[in-house]
Amino acid sequence: MSNPDPRDELVDHLPAMRAFAMSLTRNSATADDMVQDTLVKAWTNIDKFEVGTNLRAWLFTILRNTYYSSRRKAKREVADVDGVFTESLSQKPDHDGRLQMADFRTAFAQLPDEQREALILVGASGFAYEEAANMCNVAVGTIKSRVNRGRAKLAELMHLNDDEAMELTDDATMAVVAARVNGALR
Amino acid sequence: MGQNDKRPRGGDTINANLKRVYDEALQEDIPDRFKDLLAQLKAQDSEKESGGETSK
Numbered sequence: 680m681s682n683p684d685p686r687d688e689l690v691d692h693l694p695a696m697r698a699f700a701m702s703l704t705r706n707s708a709t710a711d712d713m714v715q716d717t718l719v720k721a722w723t724n725i726d727k728f729e730v731g732t733n734l735r736a737w738l739f740t741i742l743r744n745t746y747y748s749s750r751r752k753a754k755r756e757v758a759d760v761d762g763v764f765t766e767s768l769s770q771k772p773d774h775d776g777r778l779q780m781a782d783f784r785t786a787f788a789q790l791p792d793e794q795r796e797a798l799i800l801v802g803a804s805g806f807a808y809e810e811a812a813n814m815c816n817v818a819v820g821t822i823k824s825r826v827n828r829g830r831a832k833l834a835e836l837m838h839l840n841d842d843e844a845m846e847l848t849d850d851a852t853m854a855v856v857a858a859r860v861n862g863a864l865r
Numbered sequence: 866m867g868q869n870d871k872r873p874r875g876g877d878t879i880n881a882n883l884k885r886v887y888d889e890a891l892q893e894d895i896p897d898r899f900k901d902l903l904a905q906l907k908a909q910d911s912e913k914e915s916g917g918e919t920s921k
Binding site: 686689690693694695697701711718723780802830833 | 890
């Protein structure tokens with residue numbers, strides 16, 4: 680069995696690292712700086728990587744730690760978010776995929792970092808809740824609740840709550856939802 | 866993964882969008898700076914290895 684140097688595999692993870700960094704920072708220049716820092720840290724600390732474990736998870740962990748420590752330093756200095764906040768949400772659900780995508784991006788960018796992160800790790804990168812929890816150094820339940828809160832917020836921002844109306848029993852809520860649906864539908 | 870989640874349509878839309886946003890980012894070309902950086906790191910290491918250990 681050959682023993683490949685994990686450093687040779689770093690390049691294979693670059694697209695995923697950039698995609699994850701983009702979703703965290705919402706800014707391509709900041710994302711690339713983050714990936715660069717992560718690469719240097721990974722390279723120089725490769726002896727701390729346990730061969731046989733998930734390299735991507737290890738890299739993502741470094742990346743997110745880099746992000747959160749720089750965020751702490753920046754003390755919530757408002758990031759330049761590639762203009763996503765300048766667009767406002769469209770008023771109604773739309774069947775046009777592109778418009779819906781734009782809405783999604785806008786809504787997604789508004790979520791707290793921790794919820795965006797959990798959604799990307801679990802919903803898009805295919806990590807298990809347990810893996811995501813390890814990477815974020817929190818309990819599995821915390822990841823689950825971040826995912827759920829993130830989904831709920833996205834649904835609200837994108838006016839996707841309509842089909843949940845069927846599950847609601849409270850009459851007053853039903854009335855409000857019905858009014859919203861009627862107002863929102865073409 | 867394995868777990869099949871039966872979510873209402875709103876959830877499906879969110880999943881689909883999440884994947885799309887992520888996949889689009891995945892498909893972007895990798896800027897040369899990263900490959901250059903990796904080459905540089907590699908060169909530094911082989912220099913250290915061949916150029917004699919730091920004497921103690």
